[in-house]
Amino acid sequence: MTDLRQVFMPCVINTEREKTELGVVTREEDAWAVLRAFFARAEDTDCISATIDVWEVDYVGENPRTELAELSRRPCPICERSSFWSEMGEANFRGEKQSTSGRCYRLECSAWVEPNNIEIGRFDCGWPAAQWTKRVESFNLGIRGLVEMRGAVTASGRRRRSTMSKELMEDL
Numbered sequence: 509m510t511d512l513r514q515v516f517m518p519c520v521i522n523t524e525r526e527k528t529e530l531g532v533v534t535r536e537e538d539a540w541a542v543l544r545a546f547f548a549r550a551e552d553t554d555c556i557s558a559t560i561d562v563w564e565v566d567y568v569g570e571n572p573r574t575e576l577a578e579l580s581r582r583p584c585p586i587c588e589r590s591s592f593w594s595e596m597g598e599a600n601f602r603g604e605k606q607s608t609s610g611r612c613y614r615l616e617c618s619a620w621v622e623p624n625n626i627e628i629g630r631f632d633c634g635w636p637a638a639q640w641t642k643r644v645e646s647f648n649l650g651i652r653g654l655v656e657m658r659g660a661v662t663a664s665g666r667r668r669r670s671t672m673s674k675e676l677m678e679d680l
């Protein structure tokens with residue numbers, strides 16, 4: 509006998525604010541896996557945000573749904589393709605949400621910004637293709653750090669060729 513109380517629904521939302529459910533799963537990690545797989549091939553879609561909704565099962569009453577996570581799409585600071593998805597945090601007193609982490613879902617790029625897991629309030633950003641990482645004070649400075657990394661690699665193209673192929677640079 510299973511003790512099923514909640515189900516997780518990964519969803520994407522397009523520019524018309526239309527929501528598309530991508531599945532119903534019983535484990536949160538499976539909902540994340542569904543979204544990650546979608547993001548990897550979402551570049552040609554008009555989806556601009558995504559959520560993981562949690563539905564109470566065998567629940568009678570208002571508001572059976574809560575939103576576990578919300579993600580938003582933006583141009584990647586490294587490859588400039590629209591394949592960077594960032595996770596949004598809690599709304600502040602003005603109702604504004606700030607990004608808490610983000611990643612480019614193009615495998616060739618995979619640029620990222622994540623909270624540092626030791627120092628609370630600090631962030632790390634990185635670009636695996638060029639073997640760069642940097643510690644910064646905020647998510648937005650992480651995005652700026654990635655832009656600077658791209659600039660540094662472009663400026664010293666010859667020196668960086670050992671860690672990054674010319675074909676990859678042109679593709680980015």
Ligand SMILES: [Zn+2]
Pocket residue numbers: 584585586587588589591592612613614617618619
């Ligand atoms: Zn990218």
